[in-house]
Every structure is written in C-alpha cells, then in structure tokens.
Amino acid sequence: MAETINGLYKAEVIHRRGPWRNFEAVEYATLEWVDWFNHRRLLEPIGNIPPAEAEEQYYAAADIIDMAA
Template sequence: MTSPSALIPCTWNDCFARSIASICITLPPAHKPSHETTRSGRRPSHNVLAETINGLYKAEVIHRRGPWRSFEAAEYATLEWVDWFNHQRLLEPIGNIPPAEAEAQYYAMLDETPLDA
C-alpha cells in the first residue's frame, strides 16, 4: 500500500498542509517547571494540546480515508473534517451541543449581561 505522503508531491505550496498532518510533540525537559514559557511566549502544554488535535485529525482523516490521489482531495477532506469538528460534533461536557453553538451561546450571554458602572 502506498503511503498518503507518497501520492502528494512536495512543493512549496503544500508545506503548510503537510505540517498540519505531521506529529512532532516537543515536551519540556523534566528539570524545567511546567509553567515556564517558550521563546514564543507559549507554554509547552499549549503545543501538546494542538498536537493532540493534529493526531486526532491524522487518525480520522489522513490514515482512514487515504491514500490520497491529489493535494486538493486531502485539502477538501480536511475542510470537511474541520467543519464537522466545529459544527456537528456533539460534546457531552457542554450539554451535547456542537462547540460552535456553545461559543455562540457564550457570546450571546456576554452581550445580554449589563455592565455595572
């Protein structure tokens, strides 16, 4: 079986798409406190959370639906997955509603809350 990356030519334009599909988790050394930030000002735990989503994406889209015949096919599948992840996936901790709906409710609540002077 041909790997998905072998079917997509490596050009400058698709480097971003390849970086989305790659997993490269960098954890701080054991002697550093976990609250220390990196040069970019982010905590290493933020990178771990992002890489968790990348791993989920890779497992559900890239490996399960591949091999890919073109970059455009992989890109379209990615857009479909992101739409599902944000607008159709139901999350039990927030009341079995999609994340986008919970976000809309949150901002609507902020708009309704009167500010005390």
C-alpha cells in the same frame, strides 16, 4: 493541545481515508473534517451541543461592554 488535535486529524482523516489521489483531495477532506469538528461534533461537557453553538450561546448571554480606545 495541538498535538492531540493533529493526532485525531491524522487518525480520522489522513490514515483512514487514504491513499490520496492528489493534494486537492486532502485539502477538501481537511475542510470537511474541520467543519465537522467545529460545527457538528457534540461535546458532553458543554451539554451535548457543538462547540460553535456553545460559543454563540456564550456571547449571547455575556454582557459585552464596548471599550473606548
């Protein structure tokens, strides 16, 4: 799974948007891509909603039981 995400990242950010001026430019582009990947990318298998929204809905609907230590 990690190899797939790394491949997407390299194809969509590193190779497409380069050459890079400096490390900070790469870092900022990476932060933008991760934000898009987690908060704005729509996934058909979960109802065409972003992963972060699906996670929020899951935990809102789940019965969370506090466990005693």
